[in-house]
Amino acid sequence: MSAALHPHTGLPVVAMVGGGQLARMTHQAAVALGQSLRVLAANPQESAALVAADVRYGDHRDLGDLRVLADGATVVTFDHEHVPTEHLRTLVEEGTRVAPGPEALVHAQDKLVLRRALAEAGEPQPAWAEVRSAADVEGFADAHGWPVVLKTPRGGYDGKGVFVVGDAGAAAELLERHGTLLAEQRVAMVRELSAQVARSPFGQVAVWPVVETVQRDGVCAEVYAPAPGLSDELATAAQELAVRIADRLGVAGMLAVELFQTADGVLVNELAMRPHNSGHWSIEGARTSQFEQHLRAVLDYPLGSTEMVAPVVVMANVLGGAAAQEGWSGPALDERIHHLMAHWPDVKLHWYGKTQRPGRKLGHVTALGADLAEVRARALAAARYLADGVVDAAFAFAHDPEH
Amino acid sequence: MSAALHPHTGLPVVAMVGGGQLARMTHQAAVALGQSLRVLAANPQESAALVAADVRYGDHRDLGDLRVLADGATVVTFDHEHVPTEHLRTLVEEGTRVAPGPEALVHAQDKLVLRRALAEAGEPQPAWAEVRSAADVEGFADAHGWPVVLKTPRGGYDGKGVFVVGDAGAAAELLERHGTLLAEQRVAMVRELSAQVARSPFGQVAVWPVVETVQRDGVCAEVYAPAPGLSDELATAAQELAVRIADRLGVAGMLAVELFQTADGVLVNELAMRPHNSGHWSIEGARTSQFEQHLRAVLDYPLGSTEMVAPVVVMANVLGGAAAQEGWSGPALDERIHHLMAHWPDVKLHWYGKTQRPGRKLGHVTALGADLAEVRARALAAARYLADGVVDAAFAFAHDPEH
Known part of the structure; x- marks a missing residue:
């Protein structure tokens, strides 16, 4: 055809x-x-x-x-x-x-399918098991320790469908509610990374710099591109891992490989086979954004340059905050955007047009520059102002991104 | 309200x-x-x-x-x-x-109104006169020499409504067809420049670097940002001129001041009070594009940073060429875009979705980098390939942008 x-x-x-x-x-x-x-x-x-x-x-x-x-x-x-x-x-x-085809996509839909495929491929991942009973979970904990992370194989996102349990009783309750679950070792991680790759049906691949993602309450809050202080060796290893997975699974389009960085290297957390929150920075931060690249990849067009346009790019999500609550009496959204533009003339806004509800992803902002602390302070303060209607300099520096 | x-x-x-x-x-x-x-x-x-x-x-x-x-x-x-x-x-x-309001916009609609306003303001422009008869044109030519440029006051764009006449007979013919015309001295120009400024109703202004525009057959073909070799003094003078005009006319939104650069400085050619072809480079080339800035300005939002993101940006228009002609048997558009992406992975494409006709503005491409000749060669070759389906390296270097 x-x-x-x-x-x-x-x-x-x-x-x-x-x-x-x-x-x-x-x-x-x-x-x-x-x-x-x-x-x-x-x-x-x-x-x-x-x-x-x-x-x-x-x-x-x-x-x-x-x-x-x-x-x-x-x-x-x-x-x-x-x-x-x-x-x-x-x-x-x-x-x-x-694109991606169903046989590839299922690895982003079903975490048990993914774990089995990665095990077969010998790729690094946390210890895991398919569990159907409290006894299964206890057996897993005997080998890998409590607490155990239990995940629903399908339907989870943004921290939904992920549970950390400390004993067999809690596990039994979840199993009764959800049936078969994926048990994973709770990894002692340094931080979370994301390696994005685009792959076309022809087999061409393009990778962006590996980024650090910061989650709050299981939801992506910030992304630093490139991941600060990541060794070239580990960055290359993560990119090669993403390319191998894309090839092996036959991905067509964007693939985000979410990674745990540990003392020993990286472990695969999960996959997304579409544009992903960890790649929003690329709209202004790279020659080719993940969105353009996804279109090019699914159409089997040649892929675009992934070169960064600035040394440091920080993306901060705007999650519904104080200003999204009932009875908010501070400046309305249009006024907050007005103030944001006045205060941060070089921060780029992306607003999604959704109904504002607490905790919901409503938009994001991107800042570019040369110094991570400075760029991050701008992005976070702008995102915070949109979410909560307050400028809080202390907040912007509460988390130290230099590891 | x-x-x-x-x-x-x-x-x-x-x-x-x-x-x-x-x-x-x-x-x-x-x-x-x-x-x-x-x-x-x-x-x-x-x-x-x-x-x-x-x-x-x-x-x-x-x-x-x-x-x-x-x-x-x-x-x-x-x-x-x-x-x-x-x-x-x-x-x-x-x-x-x-926005812009009718009393501002009329200066971009009617070239006679513009000439009168600039004369009143004492701004630099070519010698001009309103002419109704061949005798008026002869009188103008006695003072400023032949040939004379005759323009219809309204309705012209992309070279339409602009005539260069060498004698009174030709002028008489045009006057009979068009009625009152604007006569202008044919300026001995070095090149054409464009100074873009955004102005909000509040009165905030933001200027981009002054760019060089290259016209072919009266239509914008290329834009170099910033204008190569332009002295800081002249660049600043052109920016200040654009800001003065925006203020005086009460512009709200984008204003492009098209300029002739002569041995003595700059002269105002015409105005556009909207996003303009000379600012397409800003989509990838500046922190805030002319399109975002136009929205901010007409909404009276604070304006965004106009900082460039690369030392050199070149925009090349794709005008309908060989591939837009009846009976074209070379690669179809989708295939040409495929080839463009393979050959120039870092050239950014903007395609407008129009029916392809010879000479029509169908899209543009933008290239970024550090060396004008190299950046221009990429942009021109990519644009030429889309228009004509051929890669012609000689064409890309036929015009020397370094003045």
Whole structure:
């Protein structure tokens, strides 16, 4: 089957399942390439539906809705991992190009599948086991110690579906509620890293510098590019690991390999096969952003340069804070953006257009420069101001990013 | 009247008259700021209509259509200068915020009005006169020599409405066809420059480095940022001139002051009060692009940093060439983009989604680096390949940008 192109422009139509901020930012990249992203959204208030010209409404778990999305599209891709694998297999059988394909994507959907694949490949990861009973967990703890990390194999994100348990009783309760779980050793880690790679169906790969990610309450809060103080040797090892995984799993599109850095090296935490929060810095910070690169990769276009445009780039997420709470009486969003622009004329804002709720990812800011502490202070203060309506210099320096 | 905000996002709704590439690229900037540009387009195949979520269809010369566009919008702005001034005055009287306002915009719409205003302000410009008869033109030529440049006061762009005449007979013919014309001395110029400034209603201004623009057949072909070899003194003078004009005319939004550089300094050629081809380089080349800055300025937000992100940035337009001609049998557009990406992984593409026709502005490419000749060679070769389907290294070096 030859690829479908837009009847007016003669250029590809990439269809993305999901209407969140990742689709929104992918649309921006598509516009530059002469394309218009087609989005499957649940409702007109979703981030991407607010800005994209070509929106289909439906449910990502409904095969019929997925078929409508795919009709006339060059390729189908994703802004999240929640599409049932069997639907994707059906689409592929019907002749639809899906990138990443279902056999690759399942490794980002199911943590047990991922653990088995990494074990087979001999890649570094925390000790793990599939557990179905409290006795299984106790056996695992005998070998690797308490506490044990229990994870639901599917459906978790941003810390959801991850539990740290200190005894067999707590484990039993979770198993009763969730059935089979993945048990993992709680790793003594130095910090978390992310290695992003894009891979095209042709097999071309492109890696960005390895970044440090800082989580708060299980949610990505900050990203430092490149990871400060990371040795060239370990950075290269992490990049090579990401490339090997992308190749072995046959990824098409963006792959983020989330890593634990330990005293001995790196261990794979989990994968995302789509643009990822750890790569938002690349919009302003690299010649080619992860969003443009994802489009290039799923379309089997040659990949773009991943060179950084500044020595240090810091991305800070804006999570709904004080200003997202009921009864907030401080400056409204539009006014806060006004103040942000006045105070930080070189901080770049990305606002997703969502309803503001505490803890929700509402936007992010990016700062560029040469000195990590200075760049980070700017990004954090700006993000904090948007979230909470206060400028708190102490907050910006509470965490020392130099390890 | 308090400003209208989007009912879901609580953020501004900027309404832009015109659905061309300037609106398309402004939409990209709007997406980052949490907004969705509202566009008045003539048809669904227009550049911006292909990618924007909020499109109204209509005619920019129809007051009713303009009212529909303005309804519920925070501010109305423009991607071209062709809206009748009286309609804008009516909108303002009805309480609509229009930026730039009609009394400023008329200086970008009517070249005679501009010449009078600059004369009053004592700003440098070519010798000029309003001419209604062949005798008027002969009188002008007696003082300033042949040939004389004759311009239609309104409606010209990209070299249209500009005529160089060598005698009174040719002038008489044009006057019969066009009525009153603007006569200008043909200036012995070194090159053309553009000084861009953004100004907010509050009065804040931000200037970018002065750039050199290269025209071919009256159409912008290349832009070098910063203008190579321009003295600091002359660069500052050009920036100050642009700021003075923006202030005096009460511009809100982007202003491009197109300049002739002569042996004695600079002379004002014409103005554009909107994002302008001479500022496309700023998307990748500056911390804040002209498109984001235009939104900030018309919304009276504080302006962003105009710092460059690389020492040298070159923008090359892609005008419809051999590949846009009937019967073209070389690689199709999608294939040419494929090749472009393979050959120049760090050249950034902007494709407007238009029907390809010879001479039409179809897109542009931007290259960044440290050495002008090298950066320019990359940008030109990439643009040429898209336009004509051939790589011609000789072409890239035919014009020496170092003056």
